[in-house]
Amino acid sequence: MSRSWSPRPRRRYIPPRPRSLWRRLVDYGLTIILFGLLILLAARLDRVETRRTEGAAIVNDGDSITLGTERIRMRGIDAPEYAQTCRKDGADYPCGKLARQSLVRLIAGKPVSCAGWQRDRFGRLLGDCKANGEELNRAQVEAGWAVAYGDFEAEEAAARAGKLGIWAGTFDEPRDWRETHDHGPVERKHGTLASIGDALRELFRFW
Template sequence: MRERESAFSILASVRRRRRRQRLATWFRRWWPAFAFGIPLGVAAGLVLVDPAPMLAVFEPGPPTPPGAVVGRASVVDGDTIEIHGERIRMFGIDAPESGQLCQDAKGSDYRCSQQAANHLDGLIGWSTVSCEGSERDRYGRLIATCTARGQDLSEKMVRDGWAMAFTRYSSRYVGAEAAAKAAGNGIWTGSFTPPWEWREAHR
């Protein structure tokens, strides 16, 4: 009786081993088809349903103007940024200088230079910045008109009250400055020294 049970046990073990071997063989043979076929099938289905998302990957972006500096920007101060190591002075505006203090509506000092830099950083965010210009200032910085998210950053900084129209070089943003002053935006909520006068006094 014991010999018969032992024989049955050995036979069952052999059958289980053979089943595992057949499963392993099947898995090795068909796994590549499942691994690569299913994602390809899903992608093909997406294209058949709506090809726009897939095709958008291959569509070229807007053309870059000749001579433009384009990329992610880091903010140096309220009127200066850097893209790919290129220091850029934003055209037509002058923002509070580093270390400059302004006075709020209650007459209290605050770091308007830092506020201006923070505001510019918020305007840019994670977007790509495009700057066009050909001239340089005495420090070697490119003087350029810069845009991000479809807006002129110089115009926006002046209109929001965190920079002034630099009329010594351009009158382009005089209207934006008048609007900021009338609305009491940014530094216009209190009192301040124009940046060019502050520089003269602190040389």
Template sequence: MLDGRAYAVDGDTIRLRDTRIRLKGIDAPELDQTCLKAGQSYPCGEQARNALIAIILKQQVECRLSGRDRYKRPLAHCAVGGKDIGARMVEEGWAVAYGGYAGEEALARRRSAGLWAGTFEYPRDWRRKHVPAN
């Protein structure tokens, strides 16, 4: 368990203490990814990070570490005030479910929340086209 003040790196990654942690079970747009809403391009990657900032700002964050991703980053389920951060990001529509949170994603879709208010490329597909392989 790690806890303390955290900082949003992007929409699905935080820095807690000196550890960069990937939120398990979600995938958010990359910082330079854009999406469409009402035919207009907008910086959905930045908006996803802003949504995460709003959730964790000046809050005590608690993370339960749970393995590592393919880039060797620690994976964790993290919470603020007992509420799962990943679930909130998906429910608010700023991240898609990635191995969990299917109910939250269905709710976001029904409400046309966040990314679901327009059209977007799934972050994993966007990365395949825009981010060079390591």
């Protein structure tokens, strides 16, 4: 049985329509934004690496120390500023100096080790610190010489109930005191991760 054969019709090649100038600009813009986000993400991931430092501590105030050349802000707590005063029994007293003295007593000349992966806007490492196995961040809140600032809420509640440290009288929250005494902008709560919105705002700030 014979079969008839007929050639298949050729398809016409229709070249794609050239993209409009507006469409090309949008595509270029999206490429630049994506590239910028990748760079920003790489910079963020670089900060995730935990940094550890150890040595003899210089106590700056109730929640910050210096180890060698590394300035450290103790994560999750906020102590009265060194020049800050509080009130007790109707009189002012130097609660900022007492908060520093509390941290000095906790360290007691022993080597301090701190670990952290974030930095605050002033370039200080946000660290969890120990001396002789004692967690200094937690101990300052437990003693009533620092408030919880993103962590240690249970320890703060116990110190408040026991009227320890600054809880024995009245005081301004350290962040509020800084605002009214020209100590710079209020910092974010320690340990708070940057959101995608923060990343986008940081990226577009330079455009």
